[in-house]
Amino acid sequence: MKFFIDTANLEQIKEAQDLGVLDGVTTNPSLMAKEGIKGQENILKHYEDICKIVTGDVSAEVISTDYAGIIKEGEALAKLHPRIVVKVPMIKDGVKAIKYFSDNGIRTNCTLVFSAGQALLAAKAGATYVSPFIGRLDDVSTDGLRLIEDIRLIYDNYAYHTEILAASVRHPMHIINCAQLGADVVTCPLSAILALLKHPLTDSGLAQFLADAKK
Numbered sequence: 001m002k003f004f005i006d007t008a009n010l011e012q013i014k015e016a017q018d019l020g021v022l023d024g025v026t027t028n029p030s031l032m033a034k035e036g037i038k039g040q041e042n043i044l045k046h047y048e049d050i051c052k053i054v055t056g057d058v059s060a061e062v063i064s065t066d067y068a069g070i071i072k073e074g075e076a077l078a079k080l081h082p083r084i085v086v087k088v089p090m091i092k093d094g095v096k097a098i099k100y101f102s103d104n105g106i107r108t109n110c111t112l113v114f115s116a117g118q119a120l121l122a123a124k125a126g127a128t129y130v131s132p133f134i135g136r137l138d139d140v141s142t143d144g145l146r147l148i149e150d151i152r153l154i155y156d157n158y159a160y161h162t163e164i165l166a167a168s169v170r171h172p173m174h175i176i177n178c179a180q181l182g183a184d185v186v187t188c189p190l191s192a193i194l195a196l197l198k199h200p201l202t203d204s205g206l207a208q209f210l211a212d213a214k215k
Contacts, residue, residue, distance in 0.1 A: 001179045002056070004187035006167070008035045008046065012190045013053050019193070024056035026109070026131075026167065026187040028087070029063060044080060051081040059109045059129070061087035070097040078106045085109050085128060090118045095125045102126025109165065116150040123160040129185065134178070135168035144168070145177050152182040172196050 002023035005016045008031040016022040027050070032038075037046050047060050058081070062073040070093060074086040078101075086101060087109040088094045098108045102125065109129040110122035114137060122130045132151060134144025151164050166178040169188035172195040178186050 001183060002163075002185040003193060004056070004059075004165070004185055005190055005193070006031070006169075006187040007189065008032045008037065008050070010049060010053065013050060016190055016193060017054055021193070022054060022056065023185070024058060024187075025050055025054055026059040026087070026165075028061045028111075044076075047077070047080055047084065051083050054083070056083065057085045057107070058083050059085045059087040059111075061111065062089075065089065065091060065093065067093040067096050070094060071100060074101055074106060074108075087111050087131075088127075090114075090122065095121050098122065098125040098127050111167070114147070116147065116154060119147075119151040119162075119164075120154055123155060123158075123162040127162050129163045129165040131165045131167040131187070133168035134166055134174060135170045137168075138170075145174075145181060148178055148181045148183050 003021050004024040004026050005013055005022060006026045007013060008027045013025055032043055037043055050058050060077045062070050064070045064073050070088060077084050077086050085107045088098055090110055090112050098110055101108045107128040109131055110127040111131045113119050113130050113132045119130045132147045137144035137147060148166055163184035165185040165187060166183040167187050169175060169186055169192060172192050175186050175188060175192060
């Protein structure tokens with residue numbers, strides 16, 4: 001399973017890259033705003049800065065919600081760097097745009113997916129990635145992990161090449177569960193990735209080894 005980090009923070013991206021397990025980055029306007037990045041020129045430059053750090057795909061999200069606007073923004077984003085993947089919302093014009101991008105060699109990440117039907121449409125349109133938001137489903141008392149399971153079954157039934165990118169991941173068990181269910185990618189905060197390192201028996205065992213080494 002691939003590990004993406006969901007942030008626009010360059011320091012966190014570099015830390016994840018240096019750890020040796022990072023496969024890519026996902027961002028969105030909210031994450032950009034959180035880092036104080038404003039204005040289209042600054043946002044585009046920030047995407048380029050991210051691409052200089054990582055060796056994998058970088059999802060860059062369009063803001064437009066109409067077909068022509070999505071196409072215009074998406075083409076501009078794709079020209080920034082070969083590793084840019086255009087992030088498109090799961091709406092009618094978004095699906096149409098994904099088909100256009102697919103036909104023209106531009107990779108896409110269909111975002112804000114909350115149902116198997118939406119994931120099926122994204123795959124039919126040729127999306128490179130589909131992003132089901134499991135944490136947000138959990139927030140409304142719906143089983144987000146069941147959605148991953150359903151999408152995996154559908155994609156395997158018809159040999160779709162679209163990768164399942166589990167998003168809105170909140171904690172390390174989400175990562176483990178998604179790996180068990182066959183998600184191709186997980187995107188999450190750095191804290192969730194680092195939490196996978198921790199186990200009390202590792203800590204106690206290391207402490208014992210170090211204590212014995214001093215004797």
